[in-house]
Amino acid sequence: MARQPNVVVFLTDQQRWDCSALHGNPLDLMPNFDRLAAGGTHVANSFSCQPVCAPVRSSLQLGRYATHTGVWKNGLNPDRTLPSLAGQFNDAGYATSYIGKWHLYDSGEGPPGPVPQEYRLGYQRWLASNLLEFTSDAYQTTLYNNDDEPVELYGYRVDACVDAAIQNVVELSKSEQPFFLFLSLIEPHQQNSRDDYPAPEGFRSRYEGRWMPPDLQHYRGNAHQHIAGYYGMVKRIDDALGRLHDTLISLDILDDTVLLFTSDHGCHFKTRNSEYKRSLHDASIRVPTMLTGGPFTGGGTVQNLVSHVDLPATLLDACGIPVPESFQGRSLLAADATWPDEVFVQISESETGRAIRTKRWKYGVRAPGTAGNGDVEPWAPEMQETFLYDLYSDPYEIQNLVQLQSHRALCDRLRERLLKRMVEAGEQAPVILPPDEIAQGGQRIIPE
Numbered sequence: 425m426a427r428q429p430n431v432v433v434f435l436t437d438q439q440r441w442d443c444s445a446l447h448g449n450p451l452d453l454m455p456n457f458d459r460l461a462a463g464g465t466h467v468a469n470s471f472s473c474q475p476v477c478a479p480v481r482s483s484l485q486l487g488r489y490a491t492h493t494g495v496w497k498n499g500l501n502p503d504r505t506l507p508s509l510a511g512q513f514n515d516a517g518y519a520t521s522y523i524g525k526w527h528l529y530d531s532g533e534g535p536p537g538p539v540p541q542e543y544r545l546g547y548q549r550w551l552a553s554n555l556l557e558f559t560s561d562a563y564q565t566t567l568y569n570n571d572d573e574p575v576e577l578y579g580y581r582v583d584a585c586v587d588a589a590i591q592n593v594v595e596l597s598k599s600e601q602p603f604f605l606f607l608s609l610i611e612p613h614q615q616n617s618r619d620d621y622p623a624p625e626g627f628r629s630r631y632e633g634r635w636m637p638p639d640l641q642h643y644r645g646n647a648h649q650h651i652a653g654y655y656g657m658v659k660r661i662d663d664a665l666g667r668l669h670d671t672l673i674s675l676d677i678l679d680d681t682v683l684l685f686t687s688d689h690g691c692h693f694k695t696r697n698s699e700y701k702r703s704l705h706d707a708s709i710r711v712p713t714m715l716t717g718g719p720f721t722g723g724g725t726v727q728n729l730v731s732h733v734d735l736p737a738t739l740l741d742a743c744g745i746p747v748p749e750s751f752q753g754r755s756l757l758a759a760d761a762t763w764p765d766e767v768f769v770q771i772s773e774s775e776t777g778r779a780i781r782t783k784r785w786k787y788g789v790r791a792p793g794t795a796g797n798g799d800v801e802p803w804a805p806e807m808q809e810t811f812l813y814d815l816y817s818d819p820y821e822i823q824n825l826v827q828l829q830s831h832r833a834l835c836d837r838l839r840e841r842l843l844k845r846m847v848e849a850g851e852q853a854p855v856i857l858p859p860d861e862i863a864q865g866g867q868r869i870i871p872e
Contacts, residue, residue, distance in 0.1 A: 427600070427602060427680065428516065428517075428518075428602045428743045428744060428745075429602065429680050429681060429682050429717060429718040429742065429743055430596075430597075430602050430603050430604070430605075430677060430680060430681040430682070431513070431518075431602075431603075431604045431605070431681070431682045431683075431684070431739055431742075431743065432589075432593070432605045432607065432668070432672075432681060432682070432683045432684070433605070433606045433607060433608075433684045433686075433739070434607050434609075434665060434668065434683065434684065434685045434686075435484070435524075435606070435607065435608045435609065435686060435687065435688060436609050436611060436612065436661055436685075436686075436687040436688075437477070437525065437608075437609060437610045437611065437612070437613040437687065437688055438612060438613040438614075438687065438688070438689060438690065438691045438700060438701065439612055439658060439661075439687035439690065439691070439711060439712065440637070440690040440691055440707060440710070440711070440712075441470070441690065441706075441710040441711050441712050442637050442710075443655070443658045443712060444457055444458055444461075444712045445458045446458050446461060446462075446466060446468070446712075447468075447712070449635070450635050451631060451634055451635055451655060453655055453658045453659050453662060454658065454659075454661075454662040454712070455662065455666075456662045456663070456665045456666035456669065457662055457665060457685060457712060457714060460665075460669065460683070460685070460714055460716050461714035461716075463716065463721070463722065464683075464714055464715055464716030464717070464720050464721055464722070464723060465714060465715045465716070465720040465723030465724065465725075465726060465756075466713075466714050466723075466724070466725045466726065467686075467713035467714060467715070467726050467730050467756070468725050468726060468727055469710075469726075469727060469728065469729045469730060469767075469783070470686065470710065470711050470712070470713035470730050470732075471709045471710055471711070471729065471730065471731055471732070471767045471769065471781065472687075472688060472689040472690070472708070472709045472710075472711055472731075472732050472769070473489060473490065473731045473732045473733045473767070473768070473769055473770065474489070474490040474496075474689075474732075474769070474770050474771060474772075475689040475690065475701045475702060475703060475704070475708040475709050475769070475771060476490075476497065476498060476689070476701065476702055476771065476773050477498060477527050477688060477689075478495050478497070478498040478499070478500065478527050478528055479493070479495050479496055479497060479498070479770075479772070479773070480688045480689055480732055481495075481526075481527055481528055481608075481688060482494070482495035482502045482528060483732055483733050484509070484688070484732055484735060484736060485502065485508055485509050485510070485528065485545050485736075486502060486503070486506050486507070486508055486509070486545070486736075486750075486751075487507075487509065487733065487736035487737060487747075487748065487750065487751030487752065487753055488506065488733065488750060488751065488752045489733055489752055489768075489770060489849045489850070490770060490772070490802075491770060491772065491802045491803075491849070491850065491851060492752070492849070492850050493506065495528065496770075496772040496773070496802035497772055497773035497802070498527075498773060499530045500530060501528070501529060501530055501543065502528055502543075502545065504542070504543070504545070506750055507748040507750055507751070508545040508546045509545075509546075509606075509736045509739070509740070510522070510544075510545055510546035510547045510548075510604065510606070511545065511546035512740055512745055512746075512747075512748065513546075513604040513740075513743075513745065514546055514548065515745075516743065516745045517601060517602070518601065518602050518603060518604045518743075519548060519549070519596050519599065519601050519602070519603045519604070520546065520547050520548045520549065520603070520604045520605075520606075521547060521548065521549035521550070521551075521592050521596070521603065521604070521605045521606070522544065522547040522549070522550055522551070522552050522605075522606045522608070523551045523552060523567070523585060523588050523589050523592060523605070523606070523607050523608070524551075524552055524553075524556065524567070524585050524607055524608035524609055524610070525552065525553065525554075525555075525556035525557075525608045525609065525610045526539050526544075526552045526553065526554045526556075526608070527554060527555060527556075528543070528545070528554070529543045529554045535559075536553070536554055536555035536558040536559060537553040537554055537555065537558075537559040537566060537567075537568050537574065538553075538554070538568045538572040539552065539554045539568070539572075540572075541570070547606070549570065549592065550568070550569060550570045551567045551568070551569055551575060551588055551592075552567055552568060552608070553566060553567050553568055556610045557610055557613065557615065557616045557617075558616065558617075560581055560610070561581070561615060561617070561622070562580060562581055562615065562622035562623075562624075563579070563580060563581070564576075564581075565577040565578075565581045565584040565585065567585075567588070580624045580660060581609075581610065581611065582609055582611050582624075582657070582660045582661055582664050583660070583664060585607065585609055586607070586609075586664040586665075586667060586668055589605060589607045589668060590667065590668060590671045592605055593605060593668075593671055593672070593675070594671070594675065597675045597677055602743075607668075609661065611657045611658075611660070611661055612654050612657035612658050612661065612691070614650070614700065620650070620653065621650045621653030621654045621656075621657060622653060622657075623652070623653045623654075623655075623656025623657050623659075623660070624656060624657075624660050627653075627655075627656030627657075627659060627660060628652045628653045628656045629652070630652075630655075630656060630659070631651070631652040631655035631656060631659075632652040633652075634652070634655070636648075636651055637707075637820065638820045638822070639692070639695060639705075639707055639820040639821065639822060640692075640693055640695060640707075642820070642822050643695035643696070643822075644695065645692070645693040645694040645695035646693055646694050647693035647695070650693060651693070654691070665685060668683075669683070678717065679717065679721070680717070680718075681717045681718075682715060682716070682717040682718040682719075682720060682739065682742050682743070683715065683716045683717050684713075684714075684715050684735065684739065685712070685713065685714050685715075686711055686712070686713040686714075686732070686735065687711040687712065687713075688711075688732075689701050689708055689709060689711065690706070690707050690708045690709060690710055690711055691707065691708070692705060692707035692708050693707075695707070696708070697774070702771060702773060702774045702775070703771075704769055704771060704777050704778075704779040704786075704788045704811075705786075705821050706781075706786070706815075706819075706820070706821060707820075707821075709769055709781075713730070713735075715738075715742075715756075718742050718743075719742055719757060720742070726756060726759070728756070728759050728763050729764070729765065729766060729767045729781065729782070729783065730756065730767070731753060731767045731768070731769075732753075733751075733752055733753035734753035734754050734755070734756060735753065736751060736753060737751050737753045737754055737755045738753075738755045738756045738757060740755070741755035741756075741757045741758065742755075742757060752849065752850075764845075765782060765783070766780045766781060766782045766841060766845070767780065767781050768780055768842075768845040768846070768848075768849060769781065770802075770849075772801075772802035772803075775790055775791070776790065776791040776801075776802070776803070776804040776807070777789060777790040777791070777807075777810065778790075778807065778842060778846060779842070780838065780841055780842045780845055781815075783815070784814065784815055784816050785812065785813065785814065785815065785834070785838060786811065786812070786813040786815060786821060787809075787811070787812050787826075787835065787838035787839070787841075787842060788809075788810045788811045788812075789807040789808060789809050789810055789839075789842065789856050790807060790808060790810040791804030791806065791807050791808075791854075792806065792807075792808050792857075803851065803852065803854075804854055805852075805854050805855065806854055806855045806856075806857065807854045807855070807856050807857070808856070808857045808858075808859065808860075809826050809835060809839070809856065809857065809858055809859050810826065810859075811824045811826050812824065812825045812826040812831055812834070812835055812838070813825065826859050827859050827861055832858075835858070839856050842856070843856070
């Protein structure tokens with residue numbers, strides 16, 4: 425019987441999809457990603473199911489929408505009674521490891537770094553910090569081992585974490601036991617302590633005054649201040665991805681290892697609200713994703729719209745491990761004509777909002793009056809249409825069409841599709857109201 429493939433997940437934090445040349449970026453920031461995606465499987469339409477750190481991470485670990493993991497906003501603990509991704513790999517005989525940022529534990533007190541063993545969702549080997557943004561800086565990294573002891577790592581933070589991952593892979597490759605490694609970087613997330621994007625020395629200057637995505641050019645935000653540092657961080661991430669891939673070649677386990685690269689969510693640089701995410705726009709939810717190795721070698725470009733809730737099922741399926749019934753996503757390897765032609769996105773922190781995105785349309789709703797306190801509960805009995813974008817003519821979502829009478833029938837159809845997805849995800853269907861005003865013939869009218 426052939427040995428099951430190893431699995432390495434390479435997760436970044438707050439990385440936009442259009443950092444990649446495959447998505448039109450002209451700066452060659454991600455040559456390793458682009459090359460591996462071209463030879464493996466490029467998930468061209470990949471979306472976060474919850475553009476907030478802890479909720480989407482709970483979905484990646486538990487295979488469910490964040491409203492059903494126990495972590496629908498930051499500062500909550502996951503439901504440990506649910507089957508987890510690491511637990512399924514453990515049961516299948518894998519050695520499981522986690523390295524980097526966790527952000528899925530809240531004690532209400534105590535230091536931000538250590539995570540008690542019972543809150544690690546099954547990972548056997550541990551070198552991580554719960555809130556890496558508060559226990560590290562660009563050139564100072566502190567992680568915590570299995571015994572909750574601090575471990576100092578050296579060099580630029582990306583390199584420090586990837587070096588630890590490479591060492592982990594080297595050690596685990598000596599065993600006949602297959603391994604599952606989840607590597608979670610914090611880059612290119614901002615450094616919270618000073619609201620900065622600290623690139624490696626010399627990298628920021630490479631990208632000053634260079635290309636910027638159209639939404640960041642159009643809207644007022646702080647991208648002009650930070651995009652060069654952000655790009656420098658992305659470039660170093662890709663360099664590190666190449667080193668990890670080279671390690672798999674050196675160990676002669678490349679063909680036997682599934683490698684997934686993705687990010688938890690994107691970044692809109694304070695153009696849509698007062699911070700960097702927590703928005704249902706593509707700038708916040710669309711991310712670069714590719715898989716290589718095993719069944720993904722030579723897979724080409726997947727045009728299906730794929731949610732992060734689909735990735736846990738995909739990894740298990742690639743290794744021949746049964747997918748728990750509690751998982752709400754679907755394996756890409758089983759994609760067929762029944763694959764949904766839209767993705768469903770939730771947000772339940774800062775605001776309570778929901779959206780569906782098809783290849784052409786983005787339709788979003790929001791609970792009225794929740795701009796500042798939408799994290800009180802994940803649900804809302806009443807919501808209101810907030811935006812409609814035609815992604816064929818407006819891919820960066822600049823022209824909101826939701827108030828146009830000409831698009832009323834379309835909004836009605838999309839509303840029904842959204843309600844259906846909400847119910848399928850286990851939510852109660854809210855009442856969805858039209859916008860306060862609708863434009864018709866150059867005049868604004870109040871809907872009945």
